[in-house]
Amino acid sequence: MLPRGRPRALGAAALLLLLLLLGFLLFGGDLGCERRKRGGRAGAPGCFPGPLMPRVPPDGRLRRAAALDGDPGAGPGDHNRSDCGPPPPRPSKCELLHVAIVCAGHNSSRDVITLVKSMLFYRKNPLHLHLVTDAVARNILEMLFHTWMVPAVRVSFYNADELKSQVSWIPNKHYSGLYGLMKLVLPSALPAELAHVIVLDTDVTFASDISELWALFAHFSDTQAIGLVENQSDWYLGNLWKNHRPWPALGRGFNTGVILLRLDRLRQAGWEQMWRLTARRELLTLPATSLADQDIFNAVIKEHPGLVQPLPCVWNVQLSDHTLAERCYSAASDLKVIHWNSPKKLQVKNKHVEFFRNFYLTFLEYDGNLLRRELFGCPSQPPPGAEQLQQALAQLDEEDPCFEFRQQQLTVHRVHVTFLPHEPPPPRPHDVTLVAQLSMDRLQMLEALCRHWPGPMSLALYLTDAEAQQFLRFIEASPVLAARQDVAYHVVYREGPLYPVNQLRNVALAQALTPYVFLSDIDFLPAYSLYDYLRASIEQLGLGSxxxxxxxVPAFETLHYRFSFPHSKVELLALLDVGALYTFRYHEWPRGHAPTDYARWREAQAPYRVQWAADYEPYVVVPRDCPxxxxxxxxxxxxxxxxxVELDAQEYELLVLPEAFTIHLPHAPSLDISRFRSSPTYRDCLQALKDEFHQDLSRHHGAAALKYLPALQQPQSPARDG
Incomplete structure (x- = not known):
């Protein structure tokens, strides 16, 4: 019989031994990592926090078992699990992170904005964006970032056209074309002093702070220069279909939608010669690249496996047509980057696509104005004009009854020019662009306007981020609008309580590309023949410098929502005589168009000159460089x-065209008209703006501005509706 204490002691010893064995089995990999760290190889592949994809053994060959998280064929030692204890240290709070993106065209420019929104939402560090763009994307993105005014964000542009010759010799079947190959030349295209950069495709969305991705540079060994996530499909295994022959790759290969590049090491290793030699050799037996730069990156890595540092799968969750990404995100606690790397994008077939789509739509429709937040404690150069703007805003008196007018004048709206694909018209000496502005409630006018005006148009739309996506779907669903590539739509993002009507007009006017512009409003439909008639009139009148x-252009209106639009002046006069049409605002504000002299217009056979008068506001055709x-x-x-008034002060002749006309269609009053009619304060503030306008007019034009003083001092009637 054993003493009473012996069974307990033996049981405790057995339990302790069992725990030690379990610990050895569970954490043996971590002990191995620690040994490698003490041996000076902390950056070796496989010694990495978080799930890895894939682990590269010392011989450089990817084991089949290490292909994907959750792969049933993976052995216990090769599973992509958390290998080393603590995560890598994040960059210091104010360290500048560099991001490179290749972007070309209108659609890609929209994608970049969604990507940047997701980065800005989570980021805690200053960012420097290096954008390799064509002329179209640069025009769009320069304006956007200039007006976005995000603190602690720098943007540099690089001309993609100057880089085309370096990759144009490579046959490429990928839908991205030449631009899909340009990541190969980033080490030579980016500044020589830049050593680290994160390279992103335009179709990725961040779900985490980008500084966490930057921190993974710390795990590179002395020879590693490229950080990539494994390709999450069987593409490079060559078994997707019969006779499928992909480019060479290590195992499943790697996806290049998210790349960490040590540019300094690539330059030292002779990267340019390396990828060129590999590409030329493979193109002797392969007709073209199928996945653009990704094929060439993989072929180089196959030949030089020591260059690559595998990254955790969560940093590039790939939603391609043949994706196996579920094995990654089903096991992960959180996702870091979502990659829509299918040509179908949001329409890709995936049983969890609704989850990912909703995540993407969150940033697509997110109000970008909310991302203009400072990084406290990180001194940085403010965006151009930001300091002057803050000083002007600080001088405003919130107790001023006209405070919202003053504040709205100082608001810098984000501007996205040519929001949709646009083909500029061929140069013509007397061509005319119709210029107008609108908000969401006037979209229904666009189809009719396109039928009436066959020439180029420049339209500014005042929309929220979410409304901009509704507008995009509206255009795509309309055969009439989708077919018009000569209509340029410019989105000015909504901010503030008042409608910035003249800022919108100026955006549309600045983007017109023809020598002349027809300054119209969205509620007007021009005569069917007006476009051709205006061009002929400009030529006949010898307008120019x-x-x-x-x-x-004389303006008329109908009170009927549906009526037969006149095809000629004769038909219009007949409708005018029977009361189906009226001269514009005849009942509410006749002074606005009375100087046009409609009685004379009825009989006119040639253009005639009229004089400016108080409150005159005709619709006019002027040179593009007008005030x-x-x-x-x-x-x-x-x-x-x-x-x-400004046109008259600059001595523009006012010439009425005898065969021209435009007709206003009825619509519900806008919110601003309702406020003007109901609020004496609103009208008082408008009078204050008129007084300031005359003071500026006097400074610019001296005594000549006195003729406008009586008109400026006249109070406006609340009944006015024009």
């Missing part, structure tokens, strides 16, 4: 009138 003239609209006029009232 020698003659400053504004051609007046801009005064942006101080926001909301309703005096926005067009002030522009005509």
């Amino acid at each position: 020698q003659r400053k003239a504004a051609l007046v 801009r609209y005064d942006p101080r006029f926001v909301g309703f009232g005096w926005n067009k009138v002030a522009h005509i």
Whole structure:
């Protein structure tokens, strides 16, 4: 019989031995990592926090078992699990992180904005974006970032056209074309002093702070220069279909939608010669690249496996047509980057696609104005104009009854020019662009406008981020609008309580590409023949640098939502005589168009000159370099009138065209009109703006501005509706 204490002691010893054995089995890999760290190889492949994809053995060959997290064929020693204890240290709070993106065209520019929104939402560090763009994307993104004014974000542009010759010799079947190969030349294209950069495709979305990705540079060994996530499909295994012959790769290969590049090491290793030699050799037996730069990266890595540092799968969850990404995200506690690497994008077939799509839509429709937040404690150069803007805003008095008018004037709206694909018109000496602005509630006018005006148009739309996506779907669903590549749509993102009507007009006017512009409003439909008639009139009148003239297009209106639009002046006069049409605002504000002299127009056979008069606001055709609209006029009232005053002050002739006309269609009153009619304060603020306008007019034009003083001092009637 054993003593009473012996069974307990033996049981405790057995339990301790069992725990030690379990610990050895579970954490033996970590002990191995620790030994390698003490041996000076902390950056060796396989010694990495988080799930790895894949682990590269010392012989450089990928084991089949290490292909994907959760792969049933993976052995216990090769599973992609958490291998080393603590995560890598994040970059210091104010360390500048560098990101490179290749972007070309209108659609890709929209994708970049969603990507940048997701980065800005989570980031805690200053960012320097290196954008390799074509001329179209640069025009769009320069304006966007200039008006976005995000603190602690620098943007540098690189001309993609200058890099084309370095990759144009490579046959490429990928839908991205030449631009899909340009990541290969980044080590030579980016500044020589830049050593580290994160390279991203435009179709990725961040779900985490990008500094966590930057921190993975710390795990590179002395020879590793490229960090990549394994390709999450069987593409490079060559078994997707019969006779499928992919480019060479290690195992499943790697996906290049997210890349960590040690540029300094690639330059030292002779990267340019390395990838060129590999590509030329493979193209002797392969007709073209199928996956653009990714094929060549993989072929180089196959030949030089020591270059690559595998990254955790969560940093590039790939939603391709043949994706096996579920094995990654089913086991992961959180995802870091979502990659829509299928040509079908959001329409890709995936049983979890709704989850990923909703995540993407969150940033697609997210209000970008909310991302203008400072990184506290990180001194950085403010965006251009930001300091002056803050000083001006600080001087405003919030107790001022006109505070919202003052604040709206100083608001810098984000501007996305040519939001949709646009083909500029071929150069013509007398061509005319219709210029107008609108908000979401006027979209229904666009189809009719396109039927009436066959020429180029430049339209500014005042929308929220979410409305911009509704607008995109509206255009894509309309055969009439989708077919018009000569209509340029420019989105000005909504901010503030008042409608910035003249800022919108100026955006549309600045983006017009023809020598002349027809300054219209969205509620008007021009005569079917007006476009051709205007071009002929400009030529006949000899307008140009020698003659400053504004051609007046007489305006009419109908009170009927449905009516037979006149095809000629004769038909219009017949409708006018029977009361189916009226001269514009005849009942509410006749002074706005009375100087056009409609009685004379009825009989006119040739253009005739009219004189400016108080409150005159005709729709005119002028040279593209005409004076801009005064942006101080926001909301309703005096926005067009002030522009005509400026034209007259600069001695533009006002010539009425005898065969031209445009017709206003009825619509519900806007919110700003309702406020103008109901609020004496609103009208008082408008009068204050008129007084300031005249002071500026006097400074610019001296005594000549006195003729406008009586008109500026006249109070506006709340009944006015034009």
